[in-house]
Amino acid sequence: MSRGRPVFGQDGAVDYYHGLVLDITQRRRAEEEVKKYVSVFQNAGWGMVVVDPHNEIITHVNDAYARMHGFEINEVLGIPLLETYAPSVRDSIPEQVRLANAKGHHIFESIHLRKNGSEFPVLIDVTVYKDNQGDIIFRAATVEDITERKATEATLKMWGNAFEQAEFALAIGNPKTNQIISVNPAFAKQRGFTQEELVGRPVLSLFPPDRADEVKTIIQQMDITGHSIFESEHLRKDGSRFPVLLDITVTKSRDGQPQARLAYSQDISERKRAEAELRLAASVFANTHEGVLVCDAKTVIIDVNPSFTRITGYLREEVIGKTPSLLTSGKHSSDFYAEMYDSLTQRDFLAWRDLESNAKMANCMQKCSVSLWYATIAGNCRITLASSRILAR
Numbered sequence: 066m067s068r069g070r071p072v073f074g075q076d077g078a079v080d081y082y083h084g085l086v087l088d089i090t091q092r093r094r095a096e097e098e099v100k101k102y103v104s105v106f107q108n109a110g111w112g113m114v115v116v117d118p119h120n121e122i123i124t125h126v127n128d129a130y131a132r133m134h135g136f137e138i139n140e141v142l143g144i145p146l147l148e149t150y151a152p153s154v155r156d157s158i159p160e161q162v163r164l165a166n167a168k169g170h171h172i173f174e175s176i177h178l179r180k181n182g183s184e185f186p187v188l189i190d191v192t193v194y195k196d197n198q199g200d201i202i203f204r205a206a207t208v209e210d211i212t213e214r215k216a217t218e219a220t221l222k223m224w225g226n227a228f229e230q231a232e233f234a235l236a237i238g239n240p241k242t243n244q245i246i247s248v249n250p251a252f253a254k255q256r257g258f259t260q261e262e263l264v265g266r267p268v269l270s271l272f273p274p275d276r277a278d279e280v281k282t283i284i285q286q287m288d289i290t291g292h293s294i295f296e297s298e299h300l301r302k303d304g305s306r307f308p309v310l311l312d313i314t315v316t317k318s319r320d321g322q323p324q325a326r327l328a329y330s331q332d333i334s335e336r337k338r339a340e341a342e343l344r345l346a347a348s349v350f351a352n353t354h355e356g357v358l359v360c361d362a363k364t365v366i367i368d369v370n371p372s373f374t375r376i377t378g379y380l381r382e383e384v385i386g387k388t389p390s391l392l393t394s395g396k397h398s399s400d401f402y403a404e405m406y407d408s409l410t411q412r413d414f415l416a417w418r419d420l421e422s423n424a425k426m427a428n429c430m431q432k433c434s435v436s437l438w439y440a441t442i443a444g445n446c447r448i449t450l451a452s453s454r455i456l457a458r
Contacts, residue, residue, distance in 0.1 A: 112208035114146075118166070118193075118201040121146045133210055135180035151176040151184045165191040166201060174211070186211045234330040236263075240288055240315065240323035243268050255332055257302035268326075271299050273306055288323045291315045296333070308333045364388050 106113050112130030116123055123144055131138045134149065147155055154176050165171035170192050177187045191206040228235055234252035238245055245266050253260045256271070272280050276297055287293040292314050298306045312329040350357055356373035358366055366384050374380055377392065384391065 109207075112210075114206050114208060116146050116204045116206070118204055121162075123149075124203070130208060133208065134177065140180075149177055151178050161189075161191075162204075165193055165204060169193045169195075177208070186215050234332075236328045236330065238268050238326040238328065240326055243284075245271075246325065252330060255330070256299060262302075273298055273300055287313060287326075288315055291317065299330070308337050358384070358389065360389065 106125070106127050109127055110129055112133045113125075113127045114123055114130050115125035123141055123146055126138055126141045128138060131141050134141065141149075147158055150158055158175070161171065161173050161175070164173075170190075172188070172190045174186065174188055176184050178184055188209040188211050189206050190209075191204055193204050194202045196202055228247075228249050231249055232251055234249065234255050236245060236248040236252050245263050245268060248260050248263045250260060253263055256263070268284075269277050269280060280297060283293055283295055294310070294312045296308065296310050299309045300306060310331040310333050312331075314327050315323050316325045316327065318324050350370050353370065354372055356376040357370045358373055359368040361367050366387055366389065369379075369381050369384055373384075379391075
């Protein structure tokens with residue numbers, strides 16, 4: 066920038082100019098910076114507000130701040146800052162202002178009030194601007210509506226509580242490091258560890274060494290498919306093994322990369338014992354020399370063993386769906402059988418000797434020793450089991 070004036074000679078003509086030239090580069094830069102900040106203030110996607118510290122009145126807001134609160138800009142200017150807060154938190158605001166003034170910068174969460182009276186959570190970042198003497202010129206703050214974040218936090222807290230308090234065993238693993246990220250108390254207790262002892266351990270340390278190769282293969286396939294259910298064995302802290310059913314889901318990023326493995330682990334020791342007992346019972350049923358039949362609650366035959374067929378001559382297909390009455394000899398009254406059934410339901414076990422029954426083989430009669438059991442299976446399903454040995458024909 067320059068300013069000057071002409072210098073005239075004796076003849077009245079301009080001899081030269083006398084002037085002052087100022088370098089305003091710095092001022093131009095400062096003006097550009099101011100324009101930049103004004104543009105940012107006006108166009109920012111987050112709320113911005115400027116407050117006069119002497120009377121706590123709002124002097125400037127941007128459009129995002131006004132829209133966030135349901136106002137036009139001119140409706141917000143000149144109102145006390147405290148009125149933008151929900152009544153329930155207003156008593157706490159003077160302390161937040163004091164902290165901001167003391168520290169020069171302060172961040173806190175609070176609750177703001179919209180024009181329609183509704184409330185919403187906000188994150189406030191306050192900066193205090195001072196002059197060279199240290200006196201406060203103004204306070205400026207960014208205000209962010211954190212409604213969605215709070216909802217997400219509430220959901221995460223709910224799932225966190227469910228994870229911790231669940232009676233079933235849950236664990237989370239890191240697919241990149243194959244280490245345990247987190248386990249719930251049920252998972253740790255099941256294995257005799259504390260939660261802290263398991264976090265950071267290799268996932269494969271949960272399995273016996275002789276199952277490692279098998280598990281590695283399953284994990285590799287699981288990271289591709291995203292889910293797997295399989296049976297294996299886990300190790301307790303004392304080194305003992307126990308059978309488990311694992312249901313594992315792999316969460317993935319948008320580009321398909323595994324991010325976490327969530328595992329539900331069920332101790333199936335009881336199921337395995339029950340299966341072994343059932344296999345043993347099935348073996349006894351099939352191989353005993355006594356004839357055995359099984360009836361449902363309506364005394365309909367649902368199964369017989371090979372010895373039953375050998376003793377009575379009836380094929381399995383001939384008796385399934387029928388009642389044991391096809392074996393009656395005709396030498397006992399209906400009252401006898403009714404009394405027998407009533408006694409069975411009351412005592413759960415009865416035994417007779419010299420009970421005559423009909424055998425299909427040559428239409429012969431035979432005397433049998435009969436044992437009866439009345440059992441409750443799977444809640445309300447009742448079955449009758451009968452075994453017999455031939456005493457005489």
